[in-house]
Every structure is written in structure tokens, then in C-alpha cells.
Amino acid sequence: MKGTNTLLVVALFIGVAFHGSSIFFTLEYTYDALIHLFFADHYANSWFEPWDYRWYTGFTVQGYPPLVHQMIGILSYIGGLKFGLFTVGLLAILLYVTGAYRFGLLMTGDKKVAGYTAILAVFSSTFIETLHIFGQLPSISALSILMHSLTEIYLWLKTGKKLYLFTSLSLIAVTVTSHHVTPIFGMVFFIFPLIGMVLMDVSRDKVNSYKELTFFVFWKSFRQLFWRIVTFGFCSLILIVTCILPYWINSKKNPITQVPIPHGSRDNFLEVTSSGLVFFMIPWGILLFLIPYIFYRFYSKRYLFFGLSMTMLTILGTGGTTPIPLKILGETAFNILTLDRFTLWATIMALPIFGEFAYRMVEGDIKDKIQRKFGSVYHRILGGCIAGGVLFMVIFTMSLGYFRPSQPAKIKMLPIVNFLNQDQHDRWRYLPLGFGDQMAWLSAQTKAMTVDGNYHSARRLPELTTRAIERLENSKFRGVEGIGSLQQFLTVPEKYNLKYIFSNDKFYDPLLYFCGWQRLQQLENGIMVWEKLNVPPMPAILPKDDVPKWSKIMWGVIPILTVLVAFFINVQMLWFRVLKSKILPEPDYFRYRVAYKRFPNLMVLANHVWALVVLVCLGYGIYVFYIHNTSQRSPENVITSYYNALDFKEFETAHSYLDKEKEVPIAQYMLEVSVTDGILSSYAKLDAMEVSITEESESGAKAIVNTDWVTPLERVHKVYYHDLVKRNGKWFILPSYLDTDIPPDQLFSSNDTKFYNHGRRRITTQQTHHEDVLKQPVLEVLAAKLVCYDGQYSVIGELQNVDNIPADVVIKATLYNDANKELANYDAKYHIKHKLMPMETTSFKINFEGIAWSQTKDTIPPTFNPDEFTPIELEEQPTKFNLQCAGNVANTDLYKGLTIQSLNLEDEKVSGELYNSGIQEVTIPLLLVSYYDEDQELVWVDHKFVKDGVRVQRKQPFEYSFVNVEGLDIINSSLKNCFVNGLPNSSIAKKVVPDRDLSHAGELLQPFDGDSFDFVKLELNSYIGNPK
């Protein structure tokens, strides 16, 4: 114990300065940090109550080890949640750097090497990624403490001093309460090899050289240390079980039923290169070039077991690239675990060896060897390259979050929090859309509840657990499957008391509109609030899964206790070590320091060859990337590039692929593109594209482009035809023709009735005064039928707003069998005009959608069928239905300016033009098509979204192909069980329009000679993206 280790001090100094200051700019944008913040908020508010109502209609926080959350929670009493988060972040950095130092010291027994290890740990790209991009605080803390405990475990096994047993167990306990996976796998991958190393050291003491160390000697040492090993193993097992006992009980009681959610770490890294980059290239970083050296050292006799462990970790970390990890872990573990943690452990384990390499390279035998062999210039260049590589990886990793942000821009939460606190809005559930992981931060700030959540292991609603989506909030990234899950919540929101949606992504707007939601207001932070009418508030008493009191107390007390115990047990040693107030005997592991000399020639060669191979692979990867992205090499490439550019709205790039001879000026092109609105141009994400080239000649080709788009409403398939020309070896797309149609007038006027609802006229904290509660508009059901088509049951019909005020319509149908047993219920989704003017009619159809695959859990299709509609599984044949209609005063989305300008009736299809006669641009027109039989009785209702919007005073062609309704079966046609605002429909019909002229409806129908239908009715519903 000579002077203070300057390298360690430097490492700590740089580590805290560098990481400690940058976490303020990165941590909040990481994937996980805000989730931990939410959990911390839970503990800060109700320390001993594990149930939290705010996510997933209630879940238990006993599904995640609590220590880090509780620490943040405690610190939040001093300076708020974020103070707690950053303080714990700083602590984790300190623990990590010192942990790496102690681990390095333990492994090499050389303070200098350990110092190098600590410095390299600060700049390790895997740590930077885990902290600054993933935000996995618990994982980092647990791993750091595990590294600290390794020394203690070594000393206990080696010396048998009881003090070391206590110190090691105290640290293990802290690890367990911070993170559950780390100690379990830590046992396997860190502690087992450590035991092996202790045995090697003990055996080495018995003989004169490693050469004499035979298996027999090793076996003898094992028998000698057996009881120490067992004592430690047994005690730590007890700690792992008891410290977080409620966690284990909870996992047993609520096994994770979640369908595997795809995670990049399970991808094949060669196929999905982005995953390869994030989960392999970045964590390994510069270590990739040193792999031969690392394994060479790890497979020396002393480190042999670490070598084995390292090999395993390396292989497991490759995810789906090779089939081995799947075979080793088994299906279940493979799908639950995120495999990037194995790479994290592998790279952390390699740190001491890397430190050793650095030492030898900078001032050791490798330096001598290289200088002697290749000259000192080469050594300097090589050193510069390695240092440059390390720096490059640091900057590259740090900037990743800047150039490819994983989160939407930071949202100011205060307006949302205020909104939820106003007017008892928190009596309903809310749902954020497009918030990214910031939704957790919103949840942490309010008492209001959401159906969504950000810790998917804790989900309980089958609507969520059966789908492989992370969150509803970002369902668009999971394609139609995600959208499908979201649709279920939006269509029957009253089931979840879901009334408010905060939309930060206009992508979801059409879906909300067509599911019957309306815009309420835009908050100051730009978030649009959508609301649904006729949703009951949450009951005062909500169900929860209670746990016994002892479990709550254990959960609240033990984790913090482990920290206190660990602190008191270890503080003395720490005191002596750091302040040198007492001379400590040199620990045992210092005796196994290797003298670094005579670096083998073979290794120099091997590592050079390897580095070359890595460089070649990298170069090849870059080359392939370039070839695939050279846009105009072939007709396919130019089409692909063109559509990709359009998809990402890079119009200038897209324009550059158009034929220059038929020059469309960029300004003109931009104008054209910017005026086209509609579901495809504004709300779609290109999902799949298939280009087939026909009639390719030397200078021209025709391309048929089959595109699949994911839109919020449905999957859209559209075929585009392009003519391509080749000029000077480059392919170009011929621009398609321009619509030059101009409206007759420049200025247009329109008169409309506008409606305004005060909400509350009196400012009061009480419930809305009864005088301010508007009368519900009266609706009348004109027809209602239960039909079976293609084995799927639907309730179809027609209803009218017979009141003098506009109505928002919510209808719910329930199916019954002959014995009046309820079988299913659902609300109308797209097949209705949700907003009706006075005397307006609408056709409707209610499909009964089940929760996808809930019945057939074991036969979940391996690939998701995008058009999957899961009809509800009915146990019995429905024969009757009940229809509940509710009208509420509507004052928005009442645009009726869309008309049918022309109509061509052909065989099996109808085409025509829509004309927008009003002064709002219709973004997505919906065509509701009703089929009638010869007696003008309704038989079927269908819909079609017209792909392009209709601009003001302009036309838009549409086409609709009729479906074959021959096999349709009308099971029940009756208005008997139809209710409007709770009253029987018949009484309303008698009272409001007593002398109804039934011939009107028939006269408005379009005669059409179709297969088993004779009339059709076309109705229009227009979604306006930007109401003015």
C-alpha cells in the first residue's frame, strides 16, 4: 500500500466530469430512465403499497426489484424526482468506475493495470450505451456492486476470514435488490469463474509453476475449499430468494403471459444491420480488434474459467445471428431476456484484460516487442489508432442519441397535468399517443390513470398481453398489429373508462376521428386533446390484487436495509483503503501478478491478421451499404429510392429522380406534392414494396410498383405504374401527368350554422349544475338487423338524428342466444357517421371483434397476418340483439360539403367523382355503401376509404367494387330491443316523427342490378385534418 493510485483518481475525475455532466442531456431521452422515475414516484407517494392504479388498469410494482427506485424516491424528498434520478446516476458512475478498478486489481494483482482498467472503463462504449442510450440504471448499479463483491468473495474463499463472508454477502444482497437478472446470471458468469480462479490460485500455491498444476492438484484444492464455497453459495442463494421474496411470489402468481415482444437484440445481426450496430458493434467497440488477445489471456490457466464464461457470453450476445443462443437458453428464456445484457457482461469482463493490454502497449513488453520488430514509429501510429478508435467510439455512441433520437422531442408536461387536474378530468382514464418513453414521466406527475403503461411484464389486460406491442402509445411502429390493438381501445373506450387522448402524433388522428372521437382543444404545448362522449367516469372503488402485509413490509424495508447493512459492514475497510489511516496487509490476489515479458510473436501476428479481417469485413459492409443505396444504378433502385424519399418526405431527393428532359421545376413539384392530401400522402408509412420491371429495353422500362402502406385505419395496397428512361447510364422516372383542373372562382363564400357548448356556465368546483347539462339529442333507429355473413355476425341498420340539434352518436349492440344469455357486445367503429346534423340519417354496422388469439394461446401465428380481424368466438348461436344508442350534443366535425358529382354504374362496381362544395379541405373521405334488396330493405353495409383527399372546390375520382352478398343470412330483423338514450325506440318513433314518410328513404336509393341486391346507398363521411 504505497501512494494513492493516480490513475484511479484520474479515472474517477474524468468519469464523474464526463458522464456526470452529460447525463443531464442524455438520461431523460433514454429508453428506460423515465420508467424508473415513474416507479420511484410510486414509492415516494406510497412506500408500502405495491399496487399502482396508474398503468394497465392497475399493476403491482413488485414485478421489478425496488432498490434503485426507492433510492430515487427517497432522494426525491430532498430535491424532486429528477434530482433523485441524477443523484443515483452519479452514484452509479462512481460505483462503476471503482468497481472496474477493483475488478481489474483482483484479476491482475497490479495497481497500474487496474488503473488502466478504470480509465478504459470510463471510455467503454458499452457503458456509455447502457447509461446514456438505454438508461438502465438498475442494471448498471447492480453490475457495479457485483464487481465490488467479487474481491470480497475471492478473499473469503481464499482466506476463509468470516469478515469477508459478511462483506461479500452484504454486497450480493444490494445487487439482488437492485436488479434480479444480474445476480442470477452473475452467479453463473462471474462468480463461478471466480471460484475457479480461487481454486487455481490455491493450487498454484501448492506447486512451483503453472505447468505442475494438474487436475489432481486442482481437485485437492477444491476439496479443501469445498465448505467455503458451499457456505457462500448457500447463503447467497438464501439472500437472492429472501431479499426480493415478494418479487418471486409475484412472478409465480402472475406468470408473464405476454406474447414475446420483438427486441433488436434477438435479431440476426447480419440481416438487421441496425440491431447489429446497436447490440454488437457499439458494445464491443474497439475490443473487437483485440479479441484474439482477450481470448489468449482468458485461456491462460489462471483465467481458464473466465475464458469459458467469456466465450459463453460472447456467443449468447450474438442474438439471433446464430441458432446457438436459442438452443442454450430455450424458447422461453430466449424470448423474455434481452440478449444485449450478455454482450454488456462480456465487454465488462474483458475490461481488465483490455487494461492489461493498454498497460503493456503503453509501457510494457508489447511496446518493446513492436518497437523492436516494426520500429517506434509504427508503435506510435498503432497506439494512436487504438486511442483514436476508443475516442471515435465514445463520440459515435454519445452522438447516436443526438442524430437518431429514440424519443420524440421533449414534451412540456405541465399543460397536460393541469388539464388532468381541471374539472375532474382525472376521473376518467387517459391515453397518450406518440409520447415515446416520456409517457412514464407524464404518469409520474399525475394521479390520473391510463390504460397504457411502459413496463410490459406487468400487463394484465388480454388486449395487451396477446399482442407483441411495446405500448399503445407507439403502436404505429408495430404495424397493423399495433394499430389493431389500439383500435380495440378506441372503439369501446367505455369499457376502460377512457375519455381523453393526448395526441403528439397526427398519424393517429384519422383513426380517432373514424372511431368517433372528437378534438377538444390544443394545449399550449401543441398536444391535441381528443375526447369521446358518453364515457362513464371510473367507479370510486377500483379492484386490486392485494398482497399480505408482511410482503408489503418486506418490500418496503429490506432493500434499503441491505444498503445500510452493506454500508456499515464495508465502511471501515473503505475508510482504511481510501484514507490510508491504517496499514492493511496486502490482499492475497497481489501474489498472483504476472510479470509482463516476452509477449509471444505468434500473438502479434494473430492479432494483426484478425484486425485486418475485421477491417475487411467493415469495409465490405460499407461497400454493400453503398451499392444498395446507389439510387440510379438500375430501374429497381431508382423506384425504391424514389418511394423511400417520398415516404420520408424528402421531396428534393425524390425530385432528383425525375427525368430532367421533362423538366418539372422543383418548385412546381414541391407545390404539387404539398397540395396532395389524403390518407396515403399524410398518414401512411410505406411498409412493403415490390417492383416488377416490364418491357425493359436499353433505354426504357415500365415499372409496376406494388406498395403496401400502413395507415392508421387499415393496410392499403396500391399499384403504381411508372415509365422509366435511362440517360447517361442513370435511370430516371418520367413524371406522370399533372392535374391542371382549376376551380372557377378565386374567392368563395359559404354560410354555415356553428354550434358552441359552454360546458359549464358557472365556475364551480362542484359537479356540473343540472341546468348546464344539455338534453341528449333524440335519435330514432329506422332499421336494425342481426346478420351473418361469412360466418361472422354483425348488427346492421340505419338511424336518424330526429332532434333539432346536431348529435354525436354512440351505439352498442349486444348479442343474445335463445335463452337470453349474453354472448358479446361491441360498438360501431368505421361503419357509421358518428356526427349527425338534425334529420341526417346514417347506416351503421357493428362487427363483433374478439381479443386477438385469446382463445388459442398456443397457436399464435408465427407471422402476423395484417388483415387479421379476429371475430369474436361465440359459444352459442346468437338469435337476438339489443341496440343501445346514445346521442350527445355535437358541435364539431359537422362538415357536410362533400358531394357525389358523377356516378358510373358498371358491372360489380361503381366509379365516380367526389366534389368538395364547401370551404374545408377533406383529408380522408369515407364512403359508406349500403346494400338493399328489391323491397328496399337493408341487407349489408360496407365501407371504403378514398385514398386521396378532396381539396376545396375540386373533384376526386373514386371507385368501389361491390361485395358479393349472396350468402348473407338475416337472422333477426326487429326494432323491439332498440333503445335510444335509455328509452325504447318505439316510443320515440311515435312521438317525434309520428307521420314518417317511409317512401323518402327508398327514393334516395340508387337502383343497381347487382348479385342479390337491387339498390345501393352511398353516404359520405369526411375527415378534416386541419379544420379552419
Add this chain to the structure above:
Amino acid sequence: MGRILIILLPFLLIACSGEATISLPQPIEVELSEAPKRIYAGDKAVISFEVRGEGVPYLKIDQSMGPVILYPQTSGANIEFQLQPENTRQSGTYTWKLVYSEEILQKGTIEVLPKVDEVTKIETYFGPRSIRAGGNDFSMLFVVPTDIYDNPLPDGTQVDINRQMDNLHDSVGIAIKNGYIWHNLYSSDTTGRMLVSAGVGEVSGKELTSMITPSNSVNFSIDYTRVHEYADGNQVVEFFTDIIKDRFGNVVSDGTLVNFRVTDQKAARLQTAGTTLAGVATGRLLHPTEASKWSVTAYVTGESKSNDIELSFRTAVEDYDVQFSEDNRAVQIGPMHGFMEQLTPDGLLITLRLYDEQGKLIDTKKTNSSKGVGAFELQERFYKNGKYKITITAAGINKEFQVALGNDELE
């Protein structure tokens, strides 16, 4: 063990000691000396008895808010129970029982009446807030006048209901029954606002409103305006109704939807719709692109419809030229002239269909006219040399050509 026993001992002793003091009560006799039969809410009441024998009974008073136990003030043989004003705020029947050692010695009732002379508040509910004209529909007024203690007034108290409707003011008096009154106020034949209030003596309730909205509409008539009678596909034709009214002559509510059904010469039913503003609804359509004959009817579905009107459109473009280049690969259509020899407005749709020799459709190309002209290019790289049939459709006029596509000179 011994220590525990010592600790437990006092408890045991206390538990046993209670038994010893219980003794049988001596029977007593009481006689009622004073008890009011009827008081007003908030008044003080005194009930007194003469007692013979040892022992003090208590008085239990039951009322709708729950029981009250009173202990007496004694002066010699007289005992007196005082029911304080704060205990008599609730009107209704109070039952008192004189109880002594679990035995009811006497009982009786006091009627507590609402304090009628201090009526302070009239609670009123009125709904629905809107009804239809015509005298069949009504809003119900529900009135609960109360005294200062929130007690409903006694049955038979007269409540005046005032109503202002159609510039007339009327009022009606109704007696309270069961503590409240309700009254149905029927609509008149004219739309407007019905204002009502209720009062008891000097005290008045607040103003309440019900809107009288129009009844079902009756048949109406429609007309149209347009700039000219040519099918140029560009100008707007406007259909409008006269003022739509109900059978009482009230203009229908603003926002009532009117559907215009337009049947063209091919029996296709076009649609436009308008919402009423001051009874008039307007629907718009563009002029058709070819000569057409439209017949138009408007509906307020289920309630009323309009007369039929007919209008026809003459073709805007009589004829147009089609010019081919030498190799037939450039086609120019037009210039097209309108009804007064002007170039047709931009945007007229021109369709070119290309058939091969066997009459098989190869390609369909579309363009819009610009400055009266539309042009197509048939490049050699896409269409090989040979004989083709070309049809061109614009403004409802079809033209057919047999052409041979020659060597491309466009490049």
C-alpha cells in the same frame, strides 16, 4: 410464567369486580305533566313528568334523522326534559319514549311543523330544456319550497307558477302535496323561449328556460341558379330551398340537413346536401362535363320533400381537332373551344386509349387540357413500331384513329 400472572392479576380483578355492584332496580311510577303536541321547527320543547320512587329515567326521541337521548333536570318529584332548538330543526313526527331500566314507561308524539313564515328557498328543476312546438310536448317543472331549516312546506301550501311564453304571461297556483309540486308546461305552436319561475308568498325562485323548437317540417319547394347552361365541368350550379317551415309556420332549426337527389340522364343518382340557415338550405354541384339532363328533388328524410325540378346542360365543346406528328408518336388534341369560341377552362379530362391490331387494350393515358390543348407522347421505348388503334375521349366526344407508329423522332 409467574411474571405474566402478576401482570394479568389486576385485569382479572377488574373483570370480576363489575359483577358485584349490579343490583336489581326499584320500580318507579311516572305521570306526564307537560308535553306539547305541535311545535314549529326550531322551537324549544319541554316535556316534564312527576316521578314517584327512586330512580332517574331518560327520554329517547326518535325522528327521521335518528334517535336523541335526553337526560332530565330534576326539581323534587318533577323531572323536565328540554328539547333544544337545534334538535327540532327537522320537521316531521317526533316520537318520545320515557325509558327506565329498559322499560318504556310512557310514550307520545310531537308534530314538528315547517316554519312556514320563514320560507327562504325554492328548489326548482325544469326539464327537458327543449321541447317541440305544437302543444303535445311539455317540460316538467318540479318545485320544492323549503323553510330556513330546509324542511319542505306542509301539504296544501299554495305555490304560484309563472310562465312567460309568446309574449304572454300567465300564472297558475298549485297546492303542495307530499312536500313538493310538479307541473307539466306544454309548448305552444310558435317557437321561442318558455321562461318559468315559481313563488310562495313573497319568496320567488329563479328563472328557468325551456326552448320551444320547431316541429316536423312540411313539404317545400326548390330552385336553382347557374351561370350558363353549358356542360363545361367548371362552373357551379346551386340548388336552394325556399324557407322550410313546420306545420305551424315556424322556420325549421338551423342546421337541419336537406338532401338533394340529382338524377342524371343515365339514371345515376348524384347527391349533394345542405344544412338550413334561416330555413334555407343550399346544395352545390359542378356542371357536368358532357350534355346532361338532371332532375332534382330535395328531402328532409322522413318528414318532407320538395317539388321536382329539371335542368339540362348543353355540350360546351362542339368538336375538337386531333393532330398527329409525322411518326404519329406525338398527339395533340385541340385547341378546344367553348360555347363562345373561348379556349375551354383548364382541367378538361382527355383520355387516350391505345389498342393493338387485334383490338387489345394496351394502355390508357390521361391528361388535362391546359390552355385548351392536351398532348400525349407515345415513345418508342414503350410502344414498338407498328399499327395501332387510338381512341380519344374528351367532353363526352369520342374519336377513333388507326395509326402506324413510326421511328421515334422525339429523342
